[in-house]
Amino acid sequence: MRGALKALKLKGFKSTTTKRKFITKTVASVLLLNMLCFSLVPAIVLAEGEGTQTEATTTKPAAAKTAASKIPSVDSLGLKVKSAILIEPVSGQVLLNVNGDLALPPASMTKMMTEYIVADLVKKGQFAWDDIVTVRKNAAQTVGSRIFLAEGDQHTIEELYTAMAMASANDATVALAEHIAGSELAFVDMMNEEAKRMGMTTAHFANSTGLDINDMPKEFQPDSTEETVMSAMDAALLAKYIVTDHPDFNRFTTIQSKKFRERDKQPMINLNYMLEANKSVTNFKQFAYEGMDGLKTGHTANAGSCFTGTAVRNGVRLISVVMGTADEKARFVETRKVLDYGFNNFETKQIVAPKTTVEGSEFITVKKAKDTQIPLVTDQGVDFVIPKGADTSSLEAKVTLSEETFTAPLKQGTKVGTVTYSYQADGTDQALEKTVNLITAQDAEKANWFKLLMRAIGDFFGDLFNGIKNLF
Template sequence: MKDKQLHRNKKEWVKKSVASALLLNMLCSSVAPVMAYAESGQTTATVSTNAASQSAMKVPSVDSIGLNVSSAVLLDAATGQVLLSKNSDVPLPPASMTKMMTEYIVAEQVKQGKLSWDTMVTTSENASLQTGSKVFLAEGDQHTVKDLYIAMAVGSANDATVALAEYVAGSEQQFVKMMNETAQRMGMKTAYFINATGLSRADMPEKYRPNTDRETVMSAMDAAILAKYIVNDHPDFNQFTTIQSYKFRPRDKAPIVNLDWMLEANKSIPNFKAYAYEGLDGLKTGHTEQAGYCFTGTAVRNGMRLISVVMGTDSEAHRFTETRKVLDYGFNNFEEKQIIAPKSTVKGVEKVAIKKGKETKVPVVTDQAVSFVVPKGTNPTNVTFTTKIDDNVVAPIKAGTKVGTITYTYKVDGTNQTEQRTVNLVAAQDVDKASGFRLFFRSIKNFFVDLFDGVKNLF
């Protein structure tokens, strides 16, 4: 009997031990994330989607499309997401793709009201002495900023480019300083400019060459970054880049013809229709003996704008046929998917604390949509987010006031590539400041709540 009793006691002890262990494990599992949140001030979660998981199409390798270029890159214009890369960080002579920086700076000057498209520019000696592509400006000639800009963007005119650069900065070399500073601000890692045109140093007018033996260089990635700034900061860029021909002077026998054969509008031009590409509306060609034939192109389809760069192709035609391969790779294999709509409530972060307000918490939403470019057929369920909330939100505040940020992270299916997007969390409604009377009684209430919690924790 005694042995049986001991056996029963032992079984009960084992059951209780197992139950205690399971309970402890459950408690630890539930408490750990809360403790992590309290210590870090951030939350991490997985974004759920209602779409059923699908099998994404297998994206072909870059090698499979047989690019005959020195370097190439393909970006999504909205996010900067890299979809294709071949030697894209190698600095190379960019030839007249350099003029994209001149275009950007001049467009910025107009945007900021520092000059207008109707401003008259007088041609200098330096501008008149330029070689290569030009509109044959003579020293003292006067033309509007707009006419010179079109000559630069459409016909790649070196003389028009220098005339604009000197008008903006006083001299070409002062303008070059602006170019290099802007490149640094944009995050262009390899770009270095010695002139506004992309000409080699030896082809510049001798009197106006810089005191350096360096040459202009820019990687395909940097060219794409520059193009991204152009299309996003100046979405009307294509009012110039889509001009097929332009008569610079009434007396000119022939118009300037756009060097971009891939313009969609060229599908009705016999000489160019074989190169015309659906949705393509820019951006800039380039050619020198050192650079070979280059092209930065951009096209939009189904709301997705891509930017392609090819450098070092072996002919005028091949820079466009290689660009077609790059853009086809993007449009055939990828699509844009919205993960979060604008003004969305984030699960787990529906409200944040606010001090001195009539309410103690304010509802928050995202300030804009979040999208990723994904392989076609993909429903990106493997998206996580991390929030960072301002711990000093004080009333009064207006709807739309930033109260934190949320960063979404997406691991691109089938690759080691990880993409991130950060948007603001903003107040969804106004919150007025509470009266002194309300704040006084709230402080008393909080005092007794804290006191009760302190006493309770003693037991």
């Protein structure tokens, strides 16, 4: 040790602080070396080297650049509406937006919320489709589109639901609301609570049907004068919940015509003229649209004509909403423009495949593992709805690890962080983003004590060698 100090002086070490640090390190090294050489049983395994994991952002080409088709402007569609929205329900992406956040009277599109709640309660087992509903005074006195229910009539939930979904029957809707909640106003409370849960920001429901308050039976009108309103965006969000949570919705909405009672002279007619099945119906074939299977029309003097439509083509479903059109035919003409805009110009594309490695974050260091470098992959793929032929090479991946260090054992598939992919196509305003989990691609088994000891000794001498090397 004296020799070392002498050498230090010869090398020009003049700082007292530096000398103290070096002496302390040398003494600690000698003591530690004695412990390793003469200990018979390795009671303590020295700490392993740790690599601090950090947040990383990488840009990785996802596909070769191709010629993208030019998307026409929304203005070029010449939409004659007060508002319109087009969304893809799986991702929630908005493909077209014209005054989409403007709160307007939705007329009978209100019934989509009644439909959702009733179907959801049946799905949860609180009610059954064959439950008998006894019609009350409020339903019997309800005006507008109806199936002429009388007080005391009895029908199943499914019969009334069918009349509501395909023929927009106001009296059937009220009968269901009263059966579910005890009164229509109590059911309206459920509707408004559900709207909050879904994240609808403009929606307010005054009744279960979408009628103006003054058109309700006076005895059953709410105390508030606040009418039912809903934006096109909220209507699309509600429709998204319907098609996602109740994918069998179209067993009701695709019925073209049906008698409510066997004795009825005329059947109920589905008010959605755009059903694909109508392509062979003389009166409606001009409106029939490929893939159309729902969802809900609406009309009042205040609302004008409205329509929430949904269609599927090549496995891709789109939801459109038009509000405030001139008449019942115009709502279908405008809906065709909106849906064509989506199907003709956009495609759903897998940008990232499942089990993909992320450039710059291919591995994590796992302490005390047999193999300290454990590969990482994503737990699922990433799909975006993008303009047809769009270049996706600008896709970005941002990795965030949940811990700074990881210690064995870890099972294969253990979540260790997330990857947020973001992309914005040229010529579009909306930045697309999706976050998936980053998981281990194999088990990280814990090493035995001997391997840990050997690794610690190797690390020690490696550090000692580096320390000595740095002296010269």
